[in-house]
Amino acid sequence: MTLSIFTSYGKWVPSFTALFSILSFLQLPEDSIQQSGGEILVTTFVMSLIFQLNIYRGAEVKVVNSLGGIVVCIIMLNGYPKDGITETIFEYTMTENILQFVYASILGFVIGQMYVNIVKFDRNLTVVAILFYSLFLITGEIETESSFFVIITSSMIFGILPYFETLTSQKIGTGDGRTLALGLSTLIGIVIIFILTFVSVSTENRIGDGSGAFAVAMWLTLGVSTIGLGGMLLPIAGFDQHPRPEGWGLRISLSLSPMLLSFQTDLVNHILLGVIIAILISISAPLVIEKKSSKPTQ
Structure with missing residues (x-):
């Protein structure tokens, strides 16, 4: 999917991804849905259908395919077992398998909708996705210690971000202090990410609350910051439609950094809590720091 952005024939690529995913799943035993491999295939199938449906409705093909391809790749590499689907000693009823299939399908819808929001924000579907995400967290369907929790939470941040971007874009207008707002909010965000990460990592028994926690927090913050600062270069690649394209690139990249x-x-x-707060600071900084221009616009 991602490589299709370099051609003009990418409109139907998500359909092939969906087809290959569901065919791979259908060749597995029916209780494979109870394993991460089967669940991931169903999730990828539904995600690809969401991407294809929105492309058919007019969404930007290259944006959807590039983001969708990256996410599908990350989910497959993180979630699909290296040894493939194995036989288990547990027996599951048809009802249990159907419920797990529905759960995996809903996850696919939630993740897929979040990445479509970057080109076509749908408030109603986003609210539904947030409700499902909250329900799965409350019921414990998503383990907060798993990598999949990081992926879906990172996706939720990414998908909700356009809503707040639109709200602030309508209010900031043109003003003085853009550089100060961007630089100060970025610096404060990095410091907050480090502090909150250090506090959180200190609760890990295998890390401790001393130099080990400091080192882990430091390199996690470095990784997130590098990805975020790299996103500030997106305007050079042509992504400059936002009133504050550098800040927009920073926030988009920060939201994806935990997943990467x-x-x-x-x-x-x-690092999730620190990233969320850093993004909120970056969004609100122009409203607080920038001043309205005293010069009349031409």
Whole structure:
């Protein structure tokens, strides 16, 4: 999907991803849905259908395919077992399998909708996705210590972000102090990410609350900051439609950074709170720091 952005034939690529996913699932035993491999295939199937439906309705093909391809790749690499689907000693009823299939399908809808929001924000479907996400957290369907929790939470941040971007864009207008607002909010955000990550990591028995926690918090913060600062270069690549494109690139990249870092460590869930607060500070900084321009616009 991601590579299809370099061609003009990417309109139906998500359909092929969906087809291959569901065909792979249908070749497995019916109780494979109870394992992470089967669940991931169903989730990917529904996600790809969401991408295809929105492309058919006019969403930007290259944006949806590039983001969708990256997310599908990350989910498959993180969630699909290296040894494939194995036989288990447990027996599941048809009802249990159907319920698990529905659960995996809803996850696919939630994640897929979040990435479609970047090009076509749908408030009603977003509210539904948030409700499902909250329900799964409350009922314990999503384990907060798992990498999948990081992926879906990172996706939720990414998908909700356009709503707040629209609200602030309508109010900031043109003003003085843009550089100060961007630099100060970025610096404060990085400091907050480090502090909250350090406090959270200190609760890990295997890390401790001393130099180990400091080192882990430091390199996690470095990873997130590097990805976020790299996103500030997106305007150079042509993503400059936002009134504050550098800040927008920073926030988009920060929201994706936990998911990308989940490849490297299972401690990445400790940075989520810091990332959320850093994004909120970055969004609100222009409203607080920037001043209305005293010069009349031409």
